[in-house]
Structures are given as structure tokens and as C-alpha cells.
Amino acid sequence: MHQPPRSAIRAGGMVLAMCLLARPVSAQTVSEGLSPTLANVKRTHVVRLGYRESSPPFSFLDQSNRPIGYSLELCEAIVEEIGVEVDDANLRIEYVKVTSDDRIPAIVQNKIDLECGSTTANAERAKQVAFSPLIFVAGTKLMVPRASTISAPTDLKGKTVVVTKATTNEQAMHTVDKKFSLGLNIVPAPDHEQSYQMLADGKVDAFATDDILLYGLIARHKSQDKFKVTGEYLSYDPYGIMYRKGEPQLKAVVERAFRKLGSGRDLVPLYNKWFVGRLPTGEKLGVAISPQLEEAFKVLDDTQGSSN
Structure with a gap:
């Protein structure tokens, strides 16, 4: 059987490679380089936020039964940074109710992407989920x-x-x-x-x-x-935003969102909005920021400064 010259094979291979490179890049192809959570967000254009019904001022319902709170605002900042990462400025937020009992399974079983409540970050839980930088210190x-x-x-x-x-x-x-x-x-x-x-x-x-x-x-x-x-x-209960463990890219996005909030000096005003000022539902807690939390926010600002 007649064999084509090797030069023709090489040329054909080059043409095929060029055709493959010239193919339009699909969303699936783009998503292949993303971590599982981010790839799913890019595919669906949705970020699912787990909220609590009765954890004021972190996560609770207003008079219209709309989820609001300090933790949810922090999660919304993370959503913005996710939008930058997946190149989608119009991500939609889907709010999913969770309880103290099912919040960790909701993260592990991929029912929500971020848990925006009043969850203590400790070593035992860190075996199953990942946590954002410190958002509050309670006990x-x-x-x-x-x-x-x-x-x-x-x-x-x-x-x-x-x-x-x-x-x-x-x-x-x-x-x-x-x-x-x-x-x-x-x-x-x-x-x-x-x-x-x-x-x-x-x-x-x-x-x-x-x-x-x-x-x-x-x-x-x-x-x-x-x-x-x-x-x-x-x-002693340090709070954090929960997300899926084992996704370094998602971890980087979460930490970048916090560094941006720190560098913009937005964290203390955000704290004051929910803990010192009057809540949208009319209550006023009047709980000043603790020295430990203020120092943790300052460290985020310093980190951003040193990374620029």
C-alpha cells in the first residue's frame, strides 16, 4: 500500500492543529480550568448562598422575609470577586435556607456555594469545610x-x-x-x-x-x-464564611475579596452598620467592635498593602 511522504503527514498534522486552535472556545472549554465550584457558577450564572432565618445581625429575615445581614453582605462581596474570576459581571444570587444542623452537609453535598450565617470556624469542622478569614469573635x-x-x-x-x-x-x-x-x-x-x-x-x-x-x-x-x-x-467562637474544602482557586477568590474589603477600609463601617447602628428591622444592638476583631481587619489591610 502506498504510504504518503512524512512531510505530507507533518503538514497535515500542522493543519489539523491549526484547525483545532481556530475552533471557537466554548463555555465548557473555558470552565475546564476552573475549580468545581467556580466551573458550576460559570455554567449556571448562579451563586447559591446559604442563609439562617434567625441569627441577627449575621443572617436573618427582614419584614418582607428577605434574607439580610452582616454575613450576607460579606458573601455578596465574595460573589462580586467570583464574577471577576469567572468573567461574568451578571451573576445571580440564589438564597437557600439552612439550619445549624444541615449547614455543613449543604456545603459538602454541593447544595450551596457559600454559607453566610454565624458559624464557628474550628479544627473539627475544618476537616470537612473551608473557612474565610475571621468575620467575628463570639463565645x-x-x-x-x-x-x-x-x-x-x-x-x-x-x-x-x-x-x-x-x-x-x-x-x-x-x-x-x-x-x-x-x-x-x-x-x-x-x-x-x-x-x-x-x-x-x-x-x-x-x-x-x-x-x-x-x-x-x-x-x-x-x-x-x-x-x-x-x-x-x-x-471561644471565631466566625467565618464556609465554603467547599479542597478548592485552592475558590480559597484564593474568598481571601482576595476580604483583602479588598480590608484595603478599602470597608470592614469596620460594615461592622458598625450591623452591630452599632440601627438594623433595617428597627433594632439596635450597640455592640462595639472588639480589639481582637479590629486587629484582624487591620491585618487584612496590611496584607493587601504588602501584596501590591
């Missing part, structure tokens, strides 16, 4: 009726305490119970609102969760005359 405290004499862990002996299911506060109360041999009756509720309601209905002696969430719930329910936040910190 477990107790909400009790104004007339209650509870002011320390030892005052809880034999008492019933409600916690929100699958939170670090639940773990903290079990630790306190064991440490002081309190014989606590620890009751888990599905979400912070239900936990609050159990205390309001007199079914429990105290509600244990992060101090800032307790202040937020008291302000939201205008119940300053009914309840107080008391006791020492029973845990």
Missing part, C-alpha cells in the same frame, strides 16, 4: 429571665438548658456539665428562634448560645425587660 453565654439568680456555671446545678442543635454551644454545655458535675438537662432545639421561644415559654431555665446572638434575639423581640445575658464565656 457561649447564658440568657436567663431578669429575675433569675443564675450568673455562673455552678448556678446551673440540676437545671434545664436549651441549646441550638449541632452548635459549638451544645458541645460547650456538655463540657461544662461534665467539668462541674452539674447534672444538667440539656435540650436541643432546631434553631435559635425555637431555643429562644422555649425560654420565653418557661420550659427551660437558660438558653446557651453565642453572646452576640443572644443580644440580637433580645433586641429583635424587644425583650430587654424580660431577659438578660449573664455569666462568663464558656467557649
Whole structure:
């Protein structure tokens, strides 16, 4: 059989290569260089934000049942940076309700892209998910009726305490119970609102969760005359925005969004909007920024300066 000359084969190969290079680049081809989350965003033009219904001022519903809050604003800044990364300035946000119990599975199972709530970033959770830079520092405290004499862990002996299911506060109360041999009756509720309601209905002696969430719930329910936040910190809880683990490109996008906020000095005003000023729903927390958080924001600004 007649074989074509090698020069012809080489020439044919070059023509084929040129034809392949000249093909129009499809969205799928462009997405091939993106991490799984970013590739899906580019394909669907949607970023799915997980929100909480009753974690003011981080993530909650306004009078029109629209998700709002400090964490959601931070997530919206990340969405803008995702738009830059995938070259799509018109990304749509889809809000997906999550609870304390299903928020981590929602990230792991690809039901949401970012979790914008009041989630503690700790080593145990970091085995499953990734976290943004620090957005807040909280700790477990107790909400009790104004007339209650509870002011320390030892005052809880034999008492019933409600916690929100699958939170670090639940773990903290079990630790306190064991440490002081309190014989606590620890009751888990599905979400912070239900936990609050159990205390309001007199079914429990105290509600244990992060101090800032307790202040937020008291302000939201205008119940300053009914309840107080008391006791020492029973845990240390640094908050972060959750996203999928094992995606270095997504991690870079999240951290770049925070550095931009830091360099623009937008983080402290954003904090003040949600924690010091009056909320869109009318409440006012009046919680000044902690020195630890202010320093963490300053570090982001310094990082941006050194990377320019």
C-alpha cells in the first residue's frame, strides 16, 4: 500500500492543529480550568448562598422575609470577586435556607456555594469545610429571665438548658456539665428562634448560645425587660464564611475579596452598620467592635498593602 511522504503527514498534522486552535472556545472549554465550584457558577450564572432565618445581625429575615445581614453582605462581596474570576459581571444570587444542623452537609453535598450565617470556624469542622478569614469573635453565654439568680456555671446545678442543635454551644454545655458535675438537662432545639421561644415559654431555665446572638434575639423581640445575658464565656467562637474544602482557586477568590474589603477600609463601617447602628428591622444592638476583631481587619489591610 502506498504510504504518503512524512512531510505530507507533518503538514497535515500542522493543519489539523491549526484547525483545532481556530475552533471557537466554548463555555465548557473555558470552565475546564476552573475549580468545581467556580466551573458550576460559570455554567449556571448562579451563586447559591446559604442563609439562617434567625441569627441577627449575621443572617436573618427582614419584614418582607428577605434574607439580610452582616454575613450576607460579606458573601455578596465574595460573589462580586467570583464574577471577576469567572468573567461574568451578571451573576445571580440564589438564597437557600439552612439550619445549624444541615449547614455543613449543604456545603459538602454541593447544595450551596457559600454559607453566610454565624458559624464557628474550628479544627473539627475544618476537616470537612473551608473557612474565610475571621468575620467575628463570639463565645457561649447564658440568657436567663431578669429575675433569675443564675450568673455562673455552678448556678446551673440540676437545671434545664436549651441549646441550638449541632452548635459549638451544645458541645460547650456538655463540657461544662461534665467539668462541674452539674447534672444538667440539656435540650436541643432546631434553631435559635425555637431555643429562644422555649425560654420565653418557661420550659427551660437558660438558653446557651453565642453572646452576640443572644443580644440580637433580645433586641429583635424587644425583650430587654424580660431577659438578660449573664455569666462568663464558656467557649471561644471565631466566625467565618464556609465554603467547599479542597478548592485552592475558590480559597484564593474568598481571601482576595476580604483583602479588598480590608484595603478599602470597608470592614469596620460594615461592622458598625450591623452591630452599632440601627438594623433595617428597627433594632439596635450597640455592640462595639472588639480589639481582637479590629486587629484582624487591620491585618487584612496590611496584607493587601504588602501584596501590591
